[in-house]
Amino acid sequence: MKFGIVVFPGSNCDHDTYRAVVDVLGEKAVYLWHKDHDLADSDVIILPGGFSYGDYLRAGAIARFSPIMTEVIAHARRGGPVLGICNGFQIACEAGLLPGALLRNASLQFVSAPVRLRVVNASTLFTSAFEAGQELVMPVAHGDGRYTADAATLDELEDRGQVVLTYVGSAPNGAMRDIAGIINEGGNVMGLMPHPERAIDTALGSTDGLGIFESMLARVGA
């Protein structure tokens, strides 16, 4: 199974993601340059964390119009899996692949810390390795992670099981309904603020992130 990791100017978790896929999961990964138009036959596209285009204008707003995004959006529309992590989540929202937006943390502070998460929906492409209700620990590292949408959208997300991960305790960023990760209606695009690729080794304090990658492998690689 092949993971395509998009590299934007300012991406800084692309190498961590590559290492998670290749060294820990034992699968193939390729970097996809933002100016290219070729997904290199990747099965899964990952939009990694970082500060694409310096977060200018709004986080993800400019990356969303990178040449490669035309192909990423087409891949998603065909039902191809896309995982947006942190800045990748912001880009996926800006691109309209996921509803809502991620605004400045309510505290106005950049938050870099391990957080506790609850798996709300364990039947998705990205979370089937977990149990519903299971608690996970993964790090967050962001200044713009306050998930925001109108009340009708939030109700729909909850009713349809599209809220996949929530923060346990108070959300570190003031996210509405404590949302840490959501999935689109088609079930093939997920965005989350925590970093699963930084929770794949006991030396890093947690291996809970591995389940996200193992879920994709079990469902897409099968």
Next chain:
Amino acid sequence: MSRFKVSLHIVPRRGLLDPQGKAVADALHTLGFKSVGDVHVGRHLILDVDARTAGDAEKDVRAMCQRLLANPVTEDFEIAGVTAA
């Protein structure tokens, strides 16, 4: 074709939590500016645009706001002025 200077404001949608605005309001209150109520912090953009008329320039900028400059989920925009550049 003429060149116009189009200026616009992009502000957080009313009703959404605006922590930056609140922090600025708190700081103003600390400085003794008790007259200040709510504060909203947004962005001010100035674009040089080639168009036939001022109306066309404004129309172009509105399209830019809808596609890129403002987030339709969380922000509102208003054209502040269109002048000959």
